Amino acid sequence: MARSEQEWLTHLIQQHDQCKADLLSMDSYYEGLQPLSYMAPELLAELSDRIRQVVINWPRLVVDSLEERLDVEGFRLAGSALADKRLNQWWQANDLDEESQLGHLDALIMRRAFVIVGSRTGPDADTDDDGDEDAPLITVESPLEVHAQRDPRTREVQAAVKRWSVTEGATKVEHATLYLPDTTIWYERDGGAWAEADRDDHELHTVPVVPMVNRARTRNRDGVSELKDIVPLSDAACKIATDMMVSAEYHAVPRRVAFGFSEADFQDEQGRPVSAFSRVVGRMWATEKSKLDGADVVQFPEASLGNFHDTINSLAALVASLSGLPPHFLGLTTDNPASADAIRSSETRLIKRAERKQRAFGGTWEQVMRIADRIQTGEWNPDLRGLETIWRDASTPTVAQAADAAVKLFAAGIVPRRQTREDLGYTQPQIARMEAADEAEDPMARLAGPNPAAAIGPKPSPVDQQIVADTVAEPAGPAESRPAA
Incomplete structure (x- = not known):
């Protein structure tokens, strides 16, 4: 309609x-x-305004x-x-x-x-x-x-x-x-x-x-919040944490009970009443009555809050499972610290989820740029149908690991120099400056460029340097004109 x-x-x-x-x-x-x-x-x-929510965000x-x-x-x-x-x-x-x-x-x-x-x-x-x-x-x-x-x-x-x-x-x-x-x-x-x-x-x-x-589906193009599965667990954790603080006030410190006393027994020298049933932690209680008079003061042991801790940790484990977060993100630790390889392995789901977001959000940015180009030029550019969004690597490898992997791929001839620099995390302006510097290099450096040992690693030996210099000075002719080895 x-x-x-x-x-x-x-x-x-x-x-x-x-x-x-x-x-x-x-x-x-x-x-x-x-x-x-x-x-x-x-x-x-x-409890009215005496209770304050503890938010575990x-x-x-x-x-x-x-x-x-x-x-x-x-x-x-x-x-x-x-x-x-x-x-x-x-x-x-x-x-x-x-x-x-x-x-x-x-x-x-x-x-x-x-x-x-x-x-x-x-x-x-x-x-x-x-x-x-x-x-x-x-x-x-x-x-x-x-x-x-x-x-x-x-x-x-x-x-x-x-x-x-x-x-x-x-x-x-x-x-x-x-x-x-x-x-x-x-x-x-x-x-x-x-x-x-x-x-x-x-x-x-x-x-x-x-x-x-975010997270569109065939029947729901409006998306789903990333918090949908986390909200019930977050509510439960906030409730448990709030209960823990209430229990800490009422049960986590020793409580005392007085038998055989009346409020009249708790007066100062001027006959003014004092706090007989005070809940203030650390208050000293004293009286002249004795057990023979039927009076006694006893102390209850404090309550442990371990049940609250265990419940919160169980909820945290569920959040880690549903969201793909590594357990250490939520403060879950073990007696034996995880190795570096184990920590990186625990981030696999998080990295994959981030890569999925990059693909979905990348389509949005590509469409934005197509419309922007149409507004500026007055016509649709068919070349922009294949536009690609360049994202920073979503994983978290160490600098040494990233450099080692990039250099090996470059040395094997699998990827070109520009891709190697992108894999190392350099931004596009930084790569452009590097390429401008490459253009200003001498012929010997450009010839040695594809060799990562010369371009990135240790300096070539004097023999290798002489071979490269001779090659640059006198380029080889056709195969039949070169002397046999």
Whole structure:
């Protein structure tokens, strides 16, 4: 059914309102602001403000451990070994080194994030004189402000809306931007109906809003939060930790009971009552009565909190199993410390999960760059269909291991020098500077370049140096003109 612009705006806002509660709930767990669960209402009413929740923020640990391994290094065109300089300039002009991390984080927490592409000449464009006017405007958006609807057949975005509000004096002005395949429309309202403020008929034939979806499925293209499986375990851990602190106050220190006393027996020299049943730790109790008078003071042994510790450790093991985190990330240790190889082996699932995220999120960034190129050039570039996102290695090898593996692959002729430098973790600008330095090397160094022993390792022997020098000075002719050995 074809919708008018106003109908699209109303429809998308209604859909967005329906899903915001769940998004805010996931966001509260990441921030450690979730309510206390599994506590009896009667107990909460009795303790009132005397109880304070202990938050074990495993949700943040799970998300951050993944997000820390998602770093975009650049983009490479199909059939090219070099990163595209123009796309890299756009990336830097929009501060996407930092902003991309925010998008990855929101997608992992709240199922999805969004990237909006536009020009720097529209009503919502960046007007700062920063020298980036030739770059398209690319912004990373929160799912709390942006919502999109997909076509069920093509899976492409049909329409999207962005909402925000600004308080001007005592008036709250609401703003909305409606994104359609050929038009972008800006709306405002201050309590009444939405009024059109401006429009841009860009004729892109595509909505310039690209969803970044976490764990999409064939029947759920809106994604799944990375915290879905962790939330119940986090609630349980917070409850156990809170109970532990309550028990520490009431049971973890020795408690005393007095028999044969009345409140009148606890008075000072002036006859003023003193604390007879004090709970203050370390208070000295004294009386003139004796056991012969039927009075006695006994002390109960303190309670152990080991049952709470064991429960929290069991929950931590379940979190590690579900999230793929190594046990030592959650503080789980054994009597015998794990070896370096065992630690690296325990990170296998985490690394694989990060690589899956790179593939999914990489598709988002590639589509963003295609739309950005279309906005700048006025036509779709077919060469960008094979665009590839370059990611930093998600694993954590030691520097020595990475260098050893890269040098061996280079020496065997399996990978070229540029790939070797990428494997060693150098950024694209660093590699470009190295290649510029390579061009300035003398012929002997360039000839020795493919040999890692000369380019990276120990200095060649004097005999090897002489062979290379003779070869450079007098290049060999055809095979039949060379003297026999």
